[in-house]
Amino acid sequence: MPTTNLTYREAVRACIIEEMDADQNVFVMGEDIGRYQGTFRVTQGLFDKYGPKRIIDTPIVEPGFTGIAIGAAMTGLRPIVEMMTMSFSILALDQIINHAAKIHYMTGGQAKVPLVVRGPGGAANQLSAQHSHSMEGWYAHTPGLKVVAPATAEDAYGMLRTAIHDDNPVIFTENPGLYGVKSDIELGTGFSVPFGKCRVAREGKDVSLIAYSRMVSVCEKAAEELEANGISCEVIDVRSLLPLDTETIFASVAKTNRAVVVYEDWKSGSFGAEIAARIGEECFDDLDAPVGRVGGLNVPMPYSRVLELQCIPNENDVIAAVQKLG
């Protein structure tokens, strides 16, 4: 099979097409995804290809259509719900957290919810306070959900397949800054990436930089600069938050003896804090320095580009955190 060079957005779309072709029970639902081709153009062309039965334009009612998707999933359909942005999934938290996540447990395993909720999560460019949330921490806090945040087009392609095949509700978050990044992907082979496995994005020996989604590339840039200063960084792309592959993380820390967890979400109470706590609990003897953290500033996202850039961690923040470890 020849490989194709696809953007993240195209990779997500390619996976949806393959899965929709393979299984009539897969359909997509969301705002402006059909006739308007999707706000971020992820679903471009799908309405023409599959029609309104399987590419469903919804009213602007996230709680309602997410709930309908959950109900449909309980009948054996495999809905993919697109959130125009993950910030809007806040409206559907009750359906996702208080309904979808509990159903398998409360029914004693009688009902399954093979649902995927996907969409752009995190800050883009001056979308301000109400449109810039990183939601993955809220979801990864919730037993019953699976949560993934791929950083590359290839992982997006392979993990979306796993998500669609999964019989549990999966939150699939795509940072808007990643839609243009490319990977070579072998289409049509059923390639998939399992949940609960980190990817070692870069090998190193002095410090482990642990991140997911867009922050992986920020760590890679920091690693390159630090390399020039004689510090060798290993970059771990967590990519699956729940389930979490602590084995790979701990092995890396055992090798480097230093760890910095990097995430875009608010610094306090985030999933990055959870990762740092696990390392603290399990790797105490391996650590030569306290676990470092780099997170987003604890403020609602400001509109001004100057202030916004200040809130989102960049490579300099990562470098500073590494240097602070001594």
Place this chain on the structure above:
Amino acid sequence: MASPAKMKPNQESPANLELFYRQMVQIRAFETRCNTVYRTGKAGGYLHVYIGMEATAVGWLNSLKLGWDYVITAYRDHAQPMLMGSDPVKLMAEIMGRKDGYSQGKGGSMHLYDIEKGFFGGWGIVGGHTPLGAGLAFGSKYKGEDRVTLNFLGDGAANAGVFFETLNMAALWDLPCIFIIENNEFAMGTRLEYHAADTELAKRGIPFGIKSERLDGMDVLQVRQDAKRIIDWVRKNQKPYLVEIMNYRFSGHGAADNDRQLYRTKEEEEEAQLRDPIARMEKYLLKNNVMTEEKMEAIREEYEEWADDVLEKADASPHPDPSEVYDNVYSDMEPEKGH
């Protein structure tokens, strides 16, 4: 549903007629600059202009007691504060994310507020502000004031569950709130008939016993008469009211929407242009000898220059200082700092 009131012979003074015309021209000039500002990269994020819809805000806001009544709307929020006496330079500065903006650059185009003037924003979550608007009415009623709240929302927002919840409580508690559904026929790229099972949105007040009407939004004089009548009724009766205003947005959903052809045809747009509220007012003013073509031309030019001036002054405002990022998270303390 009450039938729309019959067109009464116009009772506006020549001064008011000129004022309404000026305000519509002013809004359009301002909004046109906003699109430029966005295209030249001096504003970012999402920015939504009011071009084509001017008559709605002009008709309604001129019928309020300014400085007393309350107004709230979604993210298409530049025109309303301008009509309430907010400083256009501060509005433009906010849209450009500058220090002299109403929120010192924290809000941007979607989040304009001038609370002192009674303008409560400026909200980005579709439907999310509709209970807040009812809450403003709750507040004024609780205090025994006779304020009226105008609660603007879009046709798309009219589907939101929280809007129905709000209507129920507004009726249950007799809140002096006017829900104004601006039906511009589109929710982003989705046509009305693809998002609403019943496209007569004025009917949404009926199950709750709220007086409800579908009204024209392109004839500023008609809007003005309807607005006066309804605002007076709500002030006197201290009960909610719902109107569906039929208007149209001529531009894209937001400044980033370059794909109008995905949801409407050129012909459709041209037909809508025939309803242009500004052109319509010009015809009226000419026909009734209120204003000459030359005078109108001069007014249009005046506001072109005015808008350039506003833009220039706003552009002179500095970007916020990085240290300001933590300001106003709380009223009385600072958040934890640092990455």
